[in-house]
Amino acid sequence: MIRSLTLMFFVLLLFLQLPASAQTTLIGTVKDTEGEALLGVTIRLKENPAIGTITGDDGSFSFQVPDAAGTLIFSYVGYADQEVNFLTGKTALTVILQSDVELEEVIVVGYGTQKKSDVTGAISSVDNKDFKDQPIGNIAGSIQGKVSGLNVTNPSGTPGSSLLVSVRGQSNPLYVVDGIPLLSESNSAMATSFDTQGNVTGNGQSISSISDINPNDIASIEILKDASSAAIYGARAANGVILITTKRGAAGKTQFGLNYYTGIQQVANPIKFLSSDEFVSLVEEGRQNDLNAYEQDPEIFGPDFDPALLTNPLPETWYTGVNTDWLDEIFRSAPVNNLEFSARGGNEKTKFYSGISYFDQQGIVIESYYKRFNTRLNIDHQINDHFSFGENLSLTYSRNRRSFNDDVYTGVVTNALGASPLMPVYNDDGSYAGFEDYQVSWLSDNPVKSAHEVQGYTSSYRALATLYGEWRIVKNLKFRSSWSIDYTNLSDDLYFSPITVDAENVGGKATNGTFNQLVWLGENIFSYDYNINKDNHLSAVGGFTLQQSDSRRQSISGQGFPIGSNLTNVSSAATITGGVDEGSNWALVSFLGRVNYDYKGKYLLSVSARTDGSSRFSPSNQYGFFPAISAGWRLTDENFWPKNNTLTDLKIRASYGLTGDQEIGDFQYISFWIPVTYNGQSGLNPRNIADPDLKWQTNKMVNFGVDYEFFHGRMYGSLEYYKSNKTDLLSEDVIPGTTGFESITRNYGNVLNRGFEFSLNAVPFDGEFRWDIGFNISTLHNEIIDLSTDGVLVNAYNDLSPTHILQEGQALGTFWGVNYLGVDPETGDPMYEDINDDGIIDGDDSQIIGKATPDMYGGFNTTLAWKNWDLGIAASFSVGNDVYNLIRGEYESLGWSDEGWDEDLILYQVYTNNSHEVDDRWQQPGDQADIPRASLINQNVLQNSSQTLEDASYFRIRTINLGYTFKPKVKHTYNSLYIYAQVQNPVLITGYSGFDPEVSSTGGDHPETAGVDYAAYPQARTFTVGFNFNF
């Protein structure tokens, strides 16, 4: 593209200088393959490039040529150059140009682009059409199931939440947006998980910084899966790299786009709870069961047990007739709206793309929402033959009303699951009903009150800006210097009103925090392209980059707010209770290079290397070296390969390389003392003990791939096999407590990932009726090979029993718990495996009971188009992963009362209401049930056991889209109008009993505690209608 641009300017310049000498007039028109006239196409005479012209508005041209016969060269941005012979006798030439894309697909690779046919690494590419117009805030959410080797899990339906993105089993890939490596970490400090004492117990849903990008501004997404394609990003590429390229301008008539959609979201798979009557009869059944058991064996509940408890009638408070469906109270049908306007165009010198968009997603849990306002301006300007420059600028403002306590005890959803149906939402006087007074002890606050009265907002301003200059030094040698900043200003405001349980003692409390970060990046890259001769082609890239980050986090907390003032800012607080002011910084300096060589496009070789120096490691270990090599062979270009029309392209390739990881936080190699206070005096106490020999984590990956194409592109795809060994893992390693610390950040362990990836795309029908099919499947084998301390138990929440284990030979995210053996058909009691045969079932009987990683996952996509109609269906699936449905243990309590009787042995309270899942419980001797009997006295569900572990395999139709395209009857009135109706998440087939099998209550960043469901914010089903209008 650059080359044709330069040529064009060259021609134009000469054209301006030389007076045209008139001999013969040549006229004609230039069109594209669709028959549209092309404006601004450069035409020059091959014999004398000084002579030429450009096409006008209607694609026509007319100019003088000196000779009667010759050759014209037509060139146009985005289209392949074309040579056309002419004879002046023959008038009115019609030339049809083919676009580059049609001719030869080019994909973005690290620090450059490459012809798709020359690629020797494992790269998957997703085009804009695969993710545009989807009512999803986070771009990663819309590409799930589209490519092999990429598994995106929605840990929660929280608007704006981050996603668990894993490339070949490695979580948290590096995102590179228009060349800027971005950190996908959450910058919000608002921990949404607290226990009842206000201590942070776990990570709530984090907010992804990738959500700041408007999906429709993105032209393409490339996923660099193997080491050879990713190693050019060296130290941060161990988990794969996702390249995001935004749209750029094109010369020609300015094209405007106006896109809009509106939709409605509902809880996709609600859990049904018992009504008041059913709840009471469950309790009564439990009493009767216990009474039966007592009558058979009066000692069964201990020697002092008084059976009056089981025969005393329930008090009248159980028969008030109140019947609250709590999930109905906290869920709602919520609208989602998106409006965008874009313009792209320019001339040969200056091209631009600009877009502005507003996305407003109301949450399906009351009060929560995510709003994003985004603008983008990308400009490229050609100064002359040698120099060009341009900029990318993106500004985003987002505001998120957080659903408080997403996923833990005191959360809105958490409390609504299991709340008493006998409890009204409001008292007669309109105040919130006090949860203490009703029949369920499990709550910590009225869920509707929590939703309204705990107000958490995260707002963020984000600016991503790049200015680049490019210098074509000599033919084939280019130098590009690009300077970027990524600035974030984020604020967290959390307020508990005085009527919340958390703040009633203190008259309301609030924390206001800000986070500022500036990351700058300078890149200086030479690229060289050299045709040694007709058959041998060489290209090289080399340069260095500097990146540095400074951040500061400040917050202040206060309590005691003026009653009735509605003030929530901390300066209104009676007492300031705390403040935080911390900064951090890091720097990275890198040298990189890559050489690609090919012989006739048949034998392909690529060698790359990067050296990174990071401030995160001690000076002796600061530099890491990450080389990679890959090779490919196109068998179908060989002479011995029989020419045929069946297998039309076949390429085999192999690669090996090293990539690194440095995401451990800043200054971990230094033993630090941090400021603390005692008795009003400040002092320092030790934060950590550090391993001064901390070094890079390295991922060694080997990849074999086959790219195939049948029937000239009617069927194509690839097959990959990879094996990666992540060594020297940077992790928190367990050390003896006698050191004074529980862990140390050091390099330890080795994790293996391997798998096959297969993709198949086909176009069974083409023409007026066109049918496209895409299918992909990936297998995953994840195994911990080596640990310095084997068998460490991990807690998803630090106040719950261990939920996971890190053990050699097992996968990361292996579940730990007691093995449930089912229900005794005679008694209805649950049976558990007593490993140590001590007669007691407790934590000591725990064993490995499942794993969070799938064995297989993939997707299926198809589009049917007939005339102007199109129908698209996208689906994804996952097989072999389990979810620890810990919350189910709470709302399947089967009438357990937790001793909720008073001294007169009258039952006033049980633990929780139950879901209709318990309808299948054991009810009489001989019942073959999986759910034990109801009981008041016995707790018949064990939370940390396989009783709550469920197979979370699923097949999900993610999107069904039906659209119609209008083409203008009269040319040039507009380009096209597309209207569509869409359903997101219409069908889910799974055996999982919770809201959604794609869940991780510990958020998107913790693979070692993945797959836990603790009342995660549920997923929505969304119906949208919208249009794309191009003019």
Added chain:
Amino acid sequence: MKIQHTFRQLKSSVSAKRYIYCVLVMFIATSLSSCKKFLDQTSPNDVAQENMFQDANSLESARIGMYNTLQNVYYYGGYFPLMVDAYSDNGATGGYDSPDVNELGDKTLTSANIYVQNTWIAIYNTIYTANQILANVDAIDDPTLSDKIRNDIKGEALAIRALAHFDLLRMFGEHWNLASEYGIPVVKQVVEPTTFIGRSSVAESYDAITGDLVEAQSLIQNDDYRSDPAAFKGAMFMTLNAVNALLARVYLYKKDFTQADSYATEVIDAGYASLLEAGSFNQIYTSKLSAEAIFELVFNGQDRSQYNAATYARPDALRSEVLFLAAEDLRFFFESRPDDPRGALVDFVNNDLSIEPDGRTQKYRGEDFQDNDALVIRIAEMYLIRAEARGLQGGGLDDLNLIRENRGLPAYATDDFDVPGLYELALAEERRAELNFEGHRYFDLARLQKVQETLGEEVLPVFPIPLREVTATNGVITQYPGY
């Protein structure tokens, strides 16, 4: 146009290549030379180890930091003393049916318990900080650092290390049996993560503790508070008075009654802490650093403790919101002492139904700021130690009666103890009445070997070594039999 012309020339000229070469070299050279500097980032919030212990000021900062480590929520920030009562007939647990909390209330601890694990680490964190100070204090070359201050800080570090080791021994070791192998890992220097430390014997553990305390005594004694009361640092710090009190406690556990008597006497006679006026013992819990305080870890609104949140939470709290409840057994106990005004400190009435029949202690009220201090050692304990050390025959009854009368109870007469063992029982009950929810009861039961008798046959008198520690040391540390 001129620029274009120049570059067209450049393109063809030889100088262009040289120029390009220069640019390349320049870029790489400047970047290489500045890389080292570029990568030299420093943290704005923290002080690196190498910059610590350079002068008197950083030594003082570390000293304050050492007290802060005691404030850890799993240590004297709340959970350590509260767990000790929860694991006795004084306590029960609430919370959201979390197995780890239930294990405490039900007295069925397992080695994977997260509370035990975090307490273990928190206490060793204090020891680490003390060891850091002790390892560096002598080498600090700062003319403004007087020997007096140097010795004082050194003494405090030794005494706090002894306090921490003793708390570990009480919780994880057979502290009542000097012949036992089940002592605790004694850590007297900063250790590498690769060093696995097993248990010392109980005798060795005691030697380490008393050794530190005796040395601390001599160091802090340079600052003789008797000759200069103004130099008294206050009960919020580890003073000589607190060292002596701690020695009295350690020797009581060690059953060296002569020493226990003598140190308790020393503390009582010194007069830095004294019993409050009769009947006004509530001040211990409502005011900070009452006259009875010997060592009291202070908290404030910006530096809160967990006592209130974990024992009271809020007036209408449900059982699920309160981690550490008062057991019904404590109500029976105070019902058997109807005249004891201290019974009013446990509330079995004004609670949500779900808490009943258990109750809540009122020792840690103040829901608005939750800044309740940790009552580590106070004078009443000294009288009770001396009463136990001297025994009925040795005049211990005077001390016991002193406490009883001060708290509003009638004195015992010698005749009341005509049956052997009755005096010891009365003492134990007095300790329970006075010190409940201050982290003594389970240790007292173990010390008097009444754990099984009081709590049940299966209940062990020692907490399990955290499973994580056993795993992390490859079994170098031995688990207590029965876990």
